[in-house]
Amino acid sequence: MLFFPPLSLTFGTEGAMSLLSIAVAVLQLYYVAVRVVVQQLFSRALPTPEFPVQKGAVAFVTGGGSGIGYHTAKHLAKLGMHVIIAAHNEDECRQAVRTIKEETQNEKAxxxxxxxxxxxxxxxxxxxxxxxxxxxxxxxxxxxxxxxxxxxxxxxxxxxxxxxxxxxxxxxxxxxxxxxxxxxxxxxxxxxxxxxxxxxxxxxxxxxxxxxxxxxxxxxxxxxxxxxxxxxxxxxxxxxxxxxxxxxxxxxxxxxxxxxxxxxxxxxxxxxxxxxxxxxxxxxxxxxxxxxxxxxxxxxxxxxxxxxxxxxxx
Missing domain, CATH: 3.40.50.720 (NAD(P)-binding Rossmann-like Domain)
Structure with missing residues (x-):
């Protein structure tokens, strides 16, 4: 990443080139990101996979207190895995464990x-x-x-x-x-x-x-x-x-x-x-x-x- 001294943002050709470099980098970032995201927006979602019971397996799921991590942990618990959830919000994490136990009847949750x-x-x-x-x-x-x-x-x-x-x-x-x-x-x-x-x-x-x-x-x-x-x-x-x-x-x-x-x-x-x-x-x-x-x-x-x-x- 380029370092831009304070004066280069205000004075002279060097400052203009620095601003131009930033603008080009930002526009390129947005162009690539938007192109990929738009492509994914119109792609069909994968159905939740169904696998045989996998008792004895252990799954350690980070971010399992909510969102994608929570649904990943819940589904793996349904498969009989011993699921360990890690999240930065302890209350949210404990609630997720309680809910998963209730919904899946898996006490390893x-x-x-x-x-x-x-x-x-x-x-x-x-x-x-x-x-x-x-x-x-x-x-x-x-x-x-x-x-x-x-x-x-x-x-x-x-x-x-x-x-x-x-x-x-x-x-x-x-x-x-x-x-x-x-x-x-x-x-x-x-x-x-x-x-x-x-x-x-x-x-x-x-x-x-x-x-x-x-x-x-x-x-x-x-x-x-x-x-x-x-x-x-x-x-x-x-x-x-x-x-x-x-x-x-x-x-x-x-x-x-x-x-x-x-x-x-x-x-x-x-x-x-x-x-x-x-x-x-x-x-x-x-x-x-x-x-x-x-x-x-x-x-x-x-x-x-x-x-x-x-x-x-x-």
């Missing part, structure tokens, strides 16, 4: 476009909550996942991405968006980071011979609380049209459920899934050097050891 602010650890909120938190949690659970995966039943890591990643750019020299902050750019970057992370993680797990797979899923354009930080005109349009064009959280959970339980995905990873099918993600997401550099930076930011051995020169 993110942020978007926010103003610039930081997590308690000092990370830019989009990057910290949408990406770094998942990176850290996955690494902390990785040894357990490796121990539980078997030849017959691989452990599965499912990452919630978004079509917005197609418009994302990764600024390794400014992952915190401190030089220039755009809510849309920060959100797109966090979702691109999740896809890059997923691909690199699966490549490492495959090389290691682990019975663990990692896939990224795209839920489509879903009517959730993530839109609460958008401008009032956007919220008005959403309120007027969501019933016609947007998917419900239950419909949005379909691909996540598919990735978590589909028998045909046994042992298959490194995929970007949309509407229950493998789909091409952005060209940038396949950049292996960018994947490695992001992984290394993420290890340093979270303080976890680099299990892939990149820093050790492997």
């Amino acid at each position: 993110g942020v978007m476009l926010v103003p610039k602010r930081e997590t308690v650890d000092g990370f830019e909120e989009h990057f910290g909550l949408n990406y770094l938190g998942h990176f850290l949690l996955t690494n902390l659970l990785l040894d357990t996942l490796k121990k539980t995966g078997t030849n017959r039943y691989s452990a599965r890591i499912v990452t919630m991405a978004s079509a917005v990643h197609y418009a994302g750019e990764l600024h390794l020299d400014d992952l915190q968006s401190s030089c220039y902050y755009s809510p849309h750019g920060a959100y797109a970057q966090s979702k691109l980071a999740l896809v890059l992370f997923t691909y690199h993680l699966h490549h490492h797990l495959t090389e290691e011979g682990s019975h663990v797979t990692a896939n990224a899923v795209d839920p489509g354009v879903v009517n959730t609380e993530l839109y609460k930080n958008t401008s009032w005109p956007v919220r008005l349009v959403k309120w007027m049209t969501s019933w016609l064009f947007m998917r419900t959280p239950e419909e949005g959970a379909a691909t996540t459920i598919y990735a978590a339980g589909a028998p045909e995905l046994e042992g298959i990873g490194g995929c970007y899934l949309y509407n229950g099918a493998k789909t091409q993600s952005s060209d940038l997401s396949y950049d292996e050097e960018l994947q490695r550099r992001l992984w290394t930076a993420s290890c340093k930011m979270t303080g976890v050891p680099d299990v892939t051995g990149i820093c050790a020169g492997k």
Whole structure:
């Protein structure tokens, strides 16, 4: 990301070029995002998958207190899985568990476009909550996942991405968006980071011979609380049209459920899934050097050891 000194925004040709660079970058971001979103708005939602009972399996669902995460947790609980829900709102999380238990009779039962602010650890909120938190949690659970995966039943890591990643750019020299902050750019970057992370993680797990797979899923354009930080005109349009064009959280959970339980995905990873099918993600997401550099930076930011051995020169 470019750094723009105060005077460059006001005086001279350099300032004009800086403003032009910002305008072009913003317009390009919106063009790509709108094109993909419009395409998804008119695509048919995947019906909620139906699988055989999977008693004995354990599912750890982040963001399971509401929206897509809640419906994912509820459906997996219906399959007989031991579901663990993680959410930043404890009251909401407890209510979700109670409701799921009541509806399924199973006793085992993110942020978007926010103003610039930081997590308690000092990370830019989009990057910290949408990406770094998942990176850290996955690494902390990785040894357990490796121990539980078997030849017959691989452990599965499912990452919630978004079509917005197609418009994302990764600024390794400014992952915190401190030089220039755009809510849309920060959100797109966090979702691109999740896809890059997923691909690199699966490549490492495959090389290691682990019975663990990692896939990224795209839920489509879903009517959730993530839109609460958008401008009032956007919220008005959403309120007027969501019933016609947007998917419900239950419909949005379909691909996540598919990735978590589909028998045909046994042992298959490194995929970007949309509407229950493998789909091409952005060209940038396949950049292996960018994947490695992001992984290394993420290890340093979270303080976890680099299990892939990149820093050790492997």
